[in-house]
Amino acid sequence: MATRSVQPARPVTISRWRMNAVLLIALLLLARVALHLGYIQTGQVKVGERTLRDLAQAEINQRKPIPSNRGIVHDREGNILALNVDYRSLYVDPRMVNREAAPRIAVVLSGLLGMQSSDILNKLVDEQYHWLAIKRWIEPELADRVIEFMKQDPTLWNGMYFQYEPRRVYPGGAFAAHTIGAVNLEGVGISGVEGYYDGILRGSTGVLTAEVDAKQNPIWIAPQEIRPPSDGVDVELTLDPYIQHLVEQELKQAVDSHNADGGVIIVMDVRTGAIRAIASYPTFDPNRYNEYPPEAYNINPAISALYEPGSTFKIITVAAGMQSRAFTADTQVNDTGVIQRYGYMLGNWNRAGNGMLTPGRVLYYSSNVGALQLAELTGAEAFYDAVRRFGFGQPTGIDIAGEGSGLVPNMEAEGWSPLVLNTNSYGQGIAVTPLQMVRAVAAIGNDGMLMRPYIVQKRCRGDDCVITQPREAGQVVEPGVAWTVRRMLVESANHYSPVVWGPITGDYSDTWLVPGYEICAKTGTSSIPDGRGGYDTSGTIGSVVGLAPAEQARYAVLVKIDRPRDDIWGVSTAIPVYQAIAEQLMRYERIQPNPALAGYGQTAGLLAAASR
Amino acid sequence: MAVNVRQLFPLQQVRARRIDVSRYLKLDGGRYLIAAALMLSLMSLLTLGQTGRLATQGYEITALEAQKTVLLRERNGMLLRLAQAQAFDKIQPRATELGLRPAQLEQVRYVSLETVPDTTAIQIAAP
Numbered sequence: 001m002a003t004r005s006v007q008p009a010r011p012v013t014i015s016r017w018r019m020n021a022v023l024l025i026a027l028l029l030l031a032r033v034a035l036h037l038g039y040i041q042t043g044q045v046k047v048g049e050r051t052l053r054d055l056a057q058a059e060i061n062q063r064k065p066i067p068s069n070r071g072i073v074h075d076r077e078g079n080i081l082a083l084n085v086d087y088r089s090l091y092v093d094p095r096m097v098n099r100e101a102a103p104r105i106a107v108v109l110s111g112l113l114g115m116q117s118s119d120i121l122n123k124l125v126d127e128q129y130h131w132l133a134i135k136r137w138i139e140p141e142l143a144d145r146v147i148e149f150m151k152q153d154p155t156l157w158n159g160m161y162f163q164y165e166p167r168r169v170y171p172g173g174a175f176a177a178h179t180i181g182a183v184n185l186e187g188v189g190i191s192g193v194e195g196y197y198d199g200i201l202r203g204s205t206g207v208l209t210a211e212v213d214a215k216q217n218p219i220w221i222a223p224q225e226i227r228p229p230s231d232g233v234d235v236e237l238t239l240d241p242y243i244q245h246l247v248e249q250e251l252k253q254a255v256d257s258h259n260a261d262g263g264v265i266i267v268m269d270v271r272t273g274a275i276r277a278i279a280s281y282p283t284f285d286p287n288r289y290n291e292y293p294p295e296a297y298n299i300n301p302a303i304s305a306l307y308e309p310g311s312t313f314k315i316i317t318v319a320a321g322m323q324s325r326a327f328t329a330d331t332q333v334n335d336t337g338v339i340q341r342y343g344y345m346l347g348n349w350n351r352a353g354n355g356m357l358t359p360g361r362v363l364y365y366s367s368n369v370g371a372l373q374l375a376e377l378t379g380a381e382a383f384y385d386a387v388r389r390f391g392f393g394q395p396t397g398i399d400i401a402g403e404g405s406g407l408v409p410n411m412e413a414e415g416w417s418p419l420v421l422n423t424n425s426y427g428q429g430i431a432v433t434p435l436q437m438v439r440a441v442a443a444i445g446n447d448g449m450l451m452r453p454y455i456v457q458k459r460c461r462g463d464d465c466v467i468t469q470p471r472e473a474g475q476v477v478e479p480g481v482a483w484t485v486r487r488m489l490v491e492s493a494n495h496y497s498p499v500v501w502g503p504i505t506g507d508y509s510d511t512w513l514v515p516g517y518e519i520c521a522k523t524g525t526s527s528i529p530d531g532r533g534g535y536d537t538s539g540t541i542g543s544v545v546g547l548a549p550a551e552q553a554r555y556a557v558l559v560k561i562d563r564p565r566d567d568i569w570g571v572s573t574a575i576p577v578y579q580a581i582a583e584q585l586m587r588y589e590r591i592q593p594n595p596a597l598a599g600y601g602q603t604a605g606l607l608a609a610a611s612r
Numbered sequence: 613m614a615v616n617v618r619q620l621f622p623l624q625q626v627r628a629r630r631i632d633v634s635r636y637l638k639l640d641g642g643r644y645l646i647a648a649a650l651m652l653s654l655m656s657l658l659t660l661g662q663t664g665r666l667a668t669q670g671y672e673i674t675a676l677e678a679q680k681t682v683l684l685r686e687r688n689g690m691l692l693r694l695a696q697a698q699a700f701d702k703i704q705p706r707a708t709e710l711g712l713r714p715a716q717l718e719q720v721r722y723v724s725l726e727t728v729p730d731t732t733a734i735q736i737a738a739p
Contacts, residue, residue: 069684072691080695086685140689164685171695220670221663245700592722606717 062212068203070168071232073180073193075239076457080171081180082194082286086164087137090146094127096159105157109134112146134160136185137167168194174283176244178300179237179275179400179455182286190289191298193235193455195401200459203232236458238274243267246584247279251559254577255281258564261539264302264434265560265581270442270553272470273451275398278302278435303396304404306431307560310524311366312545313427316440318359318371319485320386321378323477329484332356333373335365342419346372349525349569360488363522364495368426375425376418380411383421389476390440391450392432397473398453407431427524434543438558440476441545444486445520445553447479489520490550496523499575504611505601514548514583516593516604521546521578523571528563539563542571544578548585555585583607 039045045052073082090113097105102124103117110117113135123132138146143162150157168183181192189198206229211222218224247265255263267277280301284292299305321327337353339346347368348354354365362370375383387393393408408430409420423429435453443450452471459466477485497513505511513519526541543560547553557578564573584607586593593605603611629635696702 079698080691083688083691083695085688085692169692171692172699172701175699175701217671217674219667220673221666241700587720590722592724603717605720607714610714610716 060211061209062216064208064210064212064216064218066206066208066226066229067166068205068229069231070166070183070187070203071201071234073201074234074236075176075241075244076236077241078236079241081176081237081239082168082170082183084166085169087140087167088143088162089136089165090134090138090143091161091163092124092132092134093130093159093161094124094132095130097124098156098158099125101156105160108149109146112142112149113138136165168286170286173287174285175248176237176239176278177283177286177297178280178302179239179278180286181300181401182284182289182297185290189401191401192300193237193400194286196399197233197235197456197459200233201235204230206230231461234460235456236460237455238269238276238457239278239455240267240276242588243585244277244279247277247581248281248283250577250580251279251281254561254564254573258561258566258573260564260573261562262301263561264305264558265577266302266434266438266556266558267581267585268438268442268453268556270445270547270556271451273439273442273453274457274470275453275455276555278455298402300400300402301434303398303400303433303435304402306404306406306433307541307543308430308526308529309427309432309437310526310541310543311368311371311427312437312441312522312524312543313430313432314363314366314371314425315444315485315489315522315545316387316390316392317375317378317383317425318363318488319390319444319477319481320383321374322359322481322484323386324378324382326378326382327359327374329359329488331374331377332358333362333370333377335362335367335370337369339369339372341372341422342417344419346422360491363488363492366492366523371425372422375421380418380421383425384408384411386476387424387430389450389474390443391473391476392430392436392440396433396435396439396453398435399456403435404433406433406436428527434558434560437543437545438556441520441522441547441558442553442556443476444482444489445547445550445556446482448475448477448482450474450476486520486547486550486553489522489546490518492523493519493521493546496521496544496571496575497579499572500579500608501599501602504608505599507600509600511599512597512602513579514586515598515602515606516595517548517582517586517591517597518550519546519548519582520550520553521575521582523575525569525571539565540568542567542569542574544571544574546578546582548582549591554589554591557581557585579608 040052047055050058070084072080072084075081090109102121106117106121106124109115109120113120115135120134123134126132147162150160166187168187170177170180177192179192181194181196182190183194184190187202189195189201194201207225207227208218209225210218210220211224212218247267251263251265254260262281264281265277265279266275268275278300282296284296286297289297322329333356335348335354335357337348337351349366349368353369354361354367357365357367357370359370359374361367362374378386387408393406395403395405397403409416409424420429439450439453450473452473454468454470457468459468491510493513494510497511498508500513501511502508513521521544524543524545526543527535528539528541530536539562541560541562542564543558545556545558548555548557559574559578559581561573561577567573587605587607595604598604601611
């Protein structure tokens with residue numbers, strides 16, 4: 001029998017040294033991994049400039065700003081003039097947008113938001129940005145409609161997000177716009193009260209440093225650090241809504257009907273310096289401030305625009321001379337109509353003389369020749385000293401951003417000559433702001449006490465309020481001098497009343513400007529410097545400044561109309577406005593009319609408009 | 613052959629040992645470890661419970677804050693509507709529509725009131 005021999009298999013053997021070598025390599029690799037793990041764990045690995053630990057911390061621990069609410073601006077009656085309201089803004093992350101759907105989205109949004117579809121499409125496909133605003137601060141109804149569309153087909157609207165953003169809103173639109181000012185798109189006050197009080201209105205943003213979950217909510221079990229926000233202070237202005245509305249209406253009507261360049265009206269509380277109304281026209285809507293040229297919202301003409309006050313400044317000339325005892329109310333100067341000084345012929349507006357004039361008659365006739373002689377009697381030093389005491393040539397200190405200082409010639413400066421004193425006496429060659437002028441006249445109404453004007457009367461953080469106390473800025477003339485000047489100004493006012501009452505009563509003689517009341521007023525026609533050392537002959541500024549009523553005066557009022565086209569002197573434009581405001585103020589203040597103070601065809605207490 | 617006649621484990625002894633409470637309080641050796649583990653477990657449970665409650669309350673606070681923000685938004689929106697409705701530009705045409713007009717002279721009466729000393733203030737000031 002054949003047998004098959006089976007060769008035994010050769011055992012597989014691995015030599016020990018090989019096994020040890022493999023194990024050693026594995027051990028080394030493990031050691032390397034362990035080392036690297038340690039290296040990573042100890043936070044020494046960097047990605048760019050930041051360690052992994054920092055990156056991890058940044059992912060988990062986040063600093064979330066807690067926004068503060070900007071304070072509310074109220075008028076003195078508590079009506080809201082400015083507040084922050086959260087509106088929804090529509091943002092897009094272009095990398096998340098469905099490219100094919102983008103044109104359709106653009107067309108839909110264009111119809112809803114009133115924007116060009118091409119502009120929207122450009123933003124939708126601009127992948128170099130992660131976050132682009134399609135439209136900020138969308139009206140709630142519009143935002144709701146867009147959201148409705150989004151809900152219909154959510155996938156179509158990938159990459160589109162709504163986000164709430166605070167926006168400063170001015171419910172009154174252009175109401176008191178120059179006084180309130182504006183807040184820019186970054187939430188910073190840039191003019192008016194918004195600019196001046198920006199620091200306290202804005203408050204301070206808080207910060208929450210905490211670990212957050214996937215939805216960015218803070219995880220409260222982890223240690224947190226909170227710096228709470230401090231909301232802005234609410235401010236209450238001295239503005240009276242009725243008076244502000246009245247002066248805005250009157251100013252707009254006057255500027256539009258006389259085709260003037262613009263104008264200013266200020267109403268100031270004589271006893272405290274509180275501003276009851278400031279209107280400048282043309283004005284702007286602070287809700288859309290960026291649609292206007294910067295000078296429209298940055299410059300408040302009532303406190304910063306300089307002008308030569310013209311004959312209204314004769315009030316200061318007379319008060320300065322009487323205070324310095326250079327002359328009395330009975331002193332007379334000879335008004336020859338034209339007078340020569342230092343080689344120049346200086347004259348009245350009509351070059352006509354009025355004969356011997358007391359200071360009161362100088363105001364009554366608005367005599368330039370008389371005023372310059374009174375200033376000469378006073379002397380340059382006493383004159384300029386009084387002018388500065390009245391607050392000219394320096395800011396009044398009102399709490400509105402952007403106040404001007406004015407220009408008062410300096411006797412010590414090169415180029416000054418006595419001729420400058422002559423022209424300054426009737427308000428030329430000197431530049432003031434409307435606020436400085438009305439404030440000086442308010443001092444006459446306040447028995448010679450100059451007050452610091454102010455616009456914010458209360459600042460409140462919650463129930464904790466700080467009330468602004470009126471501040472005296474010095475006794476500029478004695479009460480007796482102030483009283484005498486007021487009597488002169490009543491006559492001056494009555495001298496101009498035929499401009500209003502003549503067409504109504506048919507009597508063009510002097511009468512009461514506001515029947516039933518004694519009102520102070522002085523008119524002025526100002527030439528406008530042309531910037532080349534001369535005057536622009538194409539227009540003038542007509543202004544009136546005065547007190548209502550004359551005794552125990554409540555208000556100082558200034559009306560200034562720039563370049564009325566149909567009135568070369570400007571006065572017949574400004575006087576009716578002043579008269580209308582004064583008579584409304586008397587009724588508003590419930591001051592009883594005196595029946596004895598009514599002339600021919602007038603009824604005490606009856607408004608001029610109702611008398612027609 | 614040797615026989616162990618000793619009682620192996622008398623039942624009475626066992627019972628006596630079982631009801632001997634002091635024996636359980638003698639935490640010697642491994643018992644300390646068990647007790648420590650029990651304590652740790654209890655503390656962990658407490659901590660876990662507290663942490664859970666804290667986390668829940670934290671989310672409630674977050675939700676309340678979100679609710680507060682919504683309410684503040686609504687409040688500001690209403691304040692805005694109120695302010696817009698109170699604007700003179702809105703009131704004046706409405707008043708005209710309703711037939712209101714400025715008071716005529718014959719409708720105005722001026723009444724002079726004597727200034728009355730504030731006796732209330734005096735009473736308060738007096739003890």
